[in-house]
Structures are given as structure tokens and as C-alpha cells.
Amino acid sequence: MSPADLVASRWGARFQGRNFPCSVGRGGIVAPQKKREGDRATPAGQHHIVGMLFRPDRIAAxxxxxxxxxxxxxxxxxxxxxxxxxxxxxxxxxxxxxERLSRADPMYDLLLVTDWNFPMAAPGKGSAIFVHIWRRPRYPTAGCVAFSRTDLMWIAPRLTLGTRLMITP
Structure with a gap:
């Protein structure tokens, strides 16, 4: 792993030499072959950031x-x-x-899209494994990785397309 990788676990995350609190799925971190739609688990392994989406009415481009x-x-x-x-x-x-991407709450104001089961999606292997803003500190997600708004706003401009997201058990 390198400092350019975003490394996350249930204990927190590390990126460019900084540590961040984060949340993972309520179902814990599971081996990729065990990941299923609706299990609320975060798939372990090496993923890549393949997109960034944002609410232009809430975040300046x-x-x-x-x-x-x-x-x-x-x-x-x-x-x-x-x-x-x-x-x-x-x-x-x-x-x-x-899932509606334009939510009333701020969770998807900034959204990093990962390559988990994307773009060649195998039905039932899990969808929408994003990096997004957490609901509240350390509150579990439905399978995504989540950060505070402040931390994600620091991380996002420092990412490139293809940045590795390493999820460790």
C-alpha cells in the first residue's frame, strides 16, 4: 500500500499520511466472494475510485x-x-x-463511485458501494464507506480517477 491509497477498515482510514475516522457497513467487512445485495456489508479488497458525484446546489464545483x-x-x-x-x-x-442520488439529507452531497461490481455488474453481488458523508459519527452504512463532511471534502480534491480504495478487515 502507498500513501496515495485510501485505506479503510472498521477502525478508521488513512490517506496521504493522515488518519480519519470512518464508518463501514452494518454487516461488517466481508470477503468479496461473500458479498450479496442487501447484506449491508462492505466488501474487503482493492477497489478503485471511478467517479465523483456532487450536489451543485450544496457544494461548489x-x-x-x-x-x-x-x-x-x-x-x-x-x-x-x-x-x-x-x-x-x-x-x-x-x-x-x-437509490435516489439527490437526497434530502446531506449523505450524498459528495459521492465517490467505486468499481465494486461495476461496470460489468453480476446480478446480486452488491450495488452502490460508494464513499460518502456519514449520517453521524461512526454510524454504520448499508455497505459503503463514510466520512465526516469535513474529512471527505479534504480527501476528494486530492484523489485521482483510479485511486485505490483498500478495504481491510
Missing amino acids: ATLPAWAQPIGPGDLWSDDARDPAYNHPVRAPHRFSH
Whole structure:
């Protein structure tokens, strides 16, 4: 592992020589082969940051890398294993189960997309494993990795596309 890797565990995270508190899934950290849709677990292993999404009404684009993409009210993420667009961004209206990316709460104001089961999604292997803002300190997620808003806003501009997210048990 290198200082350029974002390394996370249930105990915290490390990036560019700094330590951060973080949250992981309520189901704990599981081996990748055991990860299933809806298990609320965070998959262990090496993942990569493949996208950054943000709410332009809540975060200024100038504070983020040029490759960050704005999200709006019609932006969704499919979490339905029966959907041909499973574990991909979709637009409303969408007839399959999905997560709304433009939430009323601040959790998805800034969202890092990982390559977990993406872009070639295997149905049922888990969707929407993001890095996002936590609900409250150390409160478990549905499988994502979460940080305080302040910490994620520090981390985000220092990432590049392809930065490794190392999730360790």
C-alpha cells in the first residue's frame, strides 16, 4: 500500500499520511466472494475510485476536481438485480428498485463511485458501494464507506480517477 491509497477498515482510514475516522457497513467487512445485495456489508479488497458525484446546489464545483460530475433530482442508482442497468446510474422515472442520488439529507452531497461490481455488474453481488458523508459519527452504512463532511471534502480534491480504495478487515 502507498500513501496515495485510501485505506479503510472498521477502525478508521488513512490517506496521504493522515488518519480519519470512518464508518463501514452494518454487516461488517466481508470477503468479496461473500458479498450479496442487501447484506449491508462492505466488501474487503482493492477497489478503485471511478467517479465523483456532487450536489451543485450544496457544494461548489470549484472545490472539486474537474472530473467531478453534478447530480440532480432525476439521478438514481439501480439496486435491483433484475434490472438490465443493475449497479449503474439511471434516470427517473425508473421502474426498477433504485437509490435516489439527490437526497434530502446531506449523505450524498459528495459521492465517490467505486468499481465494486461495476461496470460489468453480476446480478446480486452488491450495488452502490460508494464513499460518502456519514449520517453521524461512526454510524454504520448499508455497505459503503463514510466520512465526516469535513474529512471527505479534504480527501476528494486530492484523489485521482483510479485511486485505490483498500478495504481491510
